[in-house]
Amino acid sequence: MQAFARSNRCASSTLKAAVESNSWQRFGCGPLLEPQATLIHRAIEAQAIARPHAIAAEHQGRSITYRELNRQANRLAATLLEQGVMADDHVALFVERSIPMLVGMLAVLKIGAAYIPQHVGVTPAAQLRHILAVANVRVVLTLAKLAPALPLTTAQKCIALDAFISADSVAADERNIGSAASSPDSVCFVLFTSGTTGQPNGVRVTQRNVCNILLTAPGNLGMRPGLKVGQILNIAFDMSAWEVLGCLAHGATLLIRGKDIAQTAERCDVLIATPSILATLDPARCTQLKVVALAGEPCPQPLADRWSAFCTFYNACGPTETTIVNTMQHYRGVGPLTIGKPTPNNTVYVLDEAGQLCAPGEPGEMWAGGDCVTAGYLGNPELTAERYQPDPFLGHGRTMFRTRDLARWTADGELEHLGRVDDQVKVRGFRVELDSVSAALESTPNCERAVTLKLDSRHLVAFVYPPTTDIDVARSRCAERLAYYCVPSLILAVEAIPLTSRGKVDKRLLLEWAVAHQAQDACAEQSVTA
Structure with a gap:
């Protein structure tokens, strides 16, 4: 991997040249707009x-x-x-x-x-x-x-x-x-x-x-x-x-x-x-x-x-490294919910494992370019060099960032989020995208939120909210839409989804709940057997 070279100048001219010379930019390039201030x-x-x-x-x-x-x-x-x-x-x-x-x-x-x-x-x-x-x-x-x-x-x-x-x-x-x-x-x-x-x-x-x-x-x-x-x-x-x-x-x-x-x-x-x-x-x-x-x-x-x-x-x-967000969708209540298109003066590339651009509909990993790309990690040049790379599409010393998000372009040029690379897990030897399982569970009538986690090498656990969600129907929705190995072994209906201090799902606490539930069930079985 090449070392990160900090350069963040004159994006609009570079982006304009890219738009004119690369057909892929009809999807991957945000509009060119001049911010009202530079500070x-x-x-x-x-x-x-x-x-x-x-x-x-x-x-x-x-x-x-x-x-x-x-x-x-x-x-x-x-x-x-x-x-x-x-x-x-x-x-x-x-x-x-x-x-x-x-x-x-x-x-x-x-x-x-x-x-x-x-x-x-x-x-x-x-x-x-x-x-x-x-x-x-x-x-x-x-x-x-x-x-x-x-x-x-x-x-x-x-x-x-x-x-x-x-x-x-x-x-x-x-x-x-x-x-x-x-x-x-x-x-x-x-x-x-x-x-x-x-x-x-x-x-x-x-x-x-x-x-x-x-x-x-x-x-x-x-x-x-x-x-x-x-x-x-x-x-x-x-x-x-x-x-x-x-x-x-x-x-x-x-x-x-x-x-x-x-x-x-x-x-x-x-x-x-x-x-x-x-x-x-x-x-x-x-x-x-x-x-x-x-x-x-x-x-x-x-x-x-x-x-x-x-x-x-x-x-x-958008991760922190791409400045708050770098894609947005104005969702109007009809059509698919996506993460939208690149924000102004920014680019998004969906790349395969060889670093080649994926065609619309093909899943790949998102890399972000343009004015959203931050100046690297403080005091950590090794990690900076790993995650921030020279942008071969914009060139001119520009940098792109590896987001670790999976996505694909829709036919109308929006990005469909497919989860995190980190959220792709192996269960029973099969690759499972946890967000896809959660989406299937959320199709259950009256289910407002679902979170799926890997419990161990053979089992998934899912949490659904509100507690009135029909767990049998939720399991059926998963079985109808996904492969058998994607169906959670344990689905728990909870009073609330716990949050971290930053307002995100507290996955660590949810796993503790799942382990505690298993232990409680094991004790109950032992009591019955005795």
Whole structure:
């Protein structure tokens, strides 16, 4: 494998040449659009100038205007510079959801540094310690109540954002800091994802990456002044940047949730979520919603049908390494539910095992190219070289990323998601795609959600929701649609599908439930035999 060469310049001319010279680009190339800004904080600053008294964010009865958000961020940016933070440095943002959190994000961006968001109380202390070391962090932004519990060294400076804001006695400063500190290639934030070695990997997301998805349609989700956007996701999750930066860059009002997600969702015009989170909400109580965007997991068809009936509904896909999402479908409640087409200035290649392009209808692995491709992993050149490769289709030093998602092009040029390479398992010597089994189970009347997992080398286990789902009918649906070895040996109807802190299915906990159920059945059998 060739080493990763970082190059992220002048995408539109390269993409244009590719469109003109390669027929495959009629499917694989997103439209060419120019983002309205090249630095995401400049778009936020423009909102502060255009509508200074508009409410930028609300949280637990408190609010902040765009003017005040920008002013406080300028103050903090000046303080960070005094503390020796420079462009391209890393600043830890170890917080809880709050208005001060927004001030910290914006201030770091203003000086050309990158923030590293983590939700204290959710992220284990050992992981925070690992992040601080790998990112060479010298300044940590947090909240006063959280500071004593942080695993800091004597070399690390801690600033309590809420205390900093409360201590403000300076007249308003309308200047914008760091006019020359950032470029489109500057890293905007670093998101730590679960790693295969047990330690999280830090994905370096650039200004160009962020502006490309948030400041073009459909990624902008129609956000605009006067609309309310929910902030319900874990701030360490890449989709939270869609909520926060997307909202603020378009002059909307960010509703930062407390403990009750539903209470916030019911007040929103725009909601970004995982399918697992959306499935916990009642559509009848969310009548104000105008736009819903889902990503992070496969979306069940019944869920898409239910919500697309009354609002603009997007089903999207993309790992952190391709900047939030790089494909989107506007699903209108008719036709197949897919993950759509490449977003603007991006490309998608469906390749076979030899690295050759697959024809429409042929399954293969998705590789992503264009402006979505991030700047690699922090401090891990070996993994970067493995997953980020020179793009032979765009050329000109461009890079493509191996997503590990399986897909095929439909006849009308949309991508049908076929699961993860990691979700292809061997059962009784046969290859099984777990998502296909779940989709068959979800065709059962009244079944809203199904999750299928490999229990051991010979057995699959599936979980269906709601608990009233007819398990016999569900098993029959699998037997009708799939090979015999794809039919789960155990199907459990559950009261709820458990979620991780990032709003995805907690597969580890589900497997523990399955093992416990087996043990309970074994004990019952022994009792009967005795």
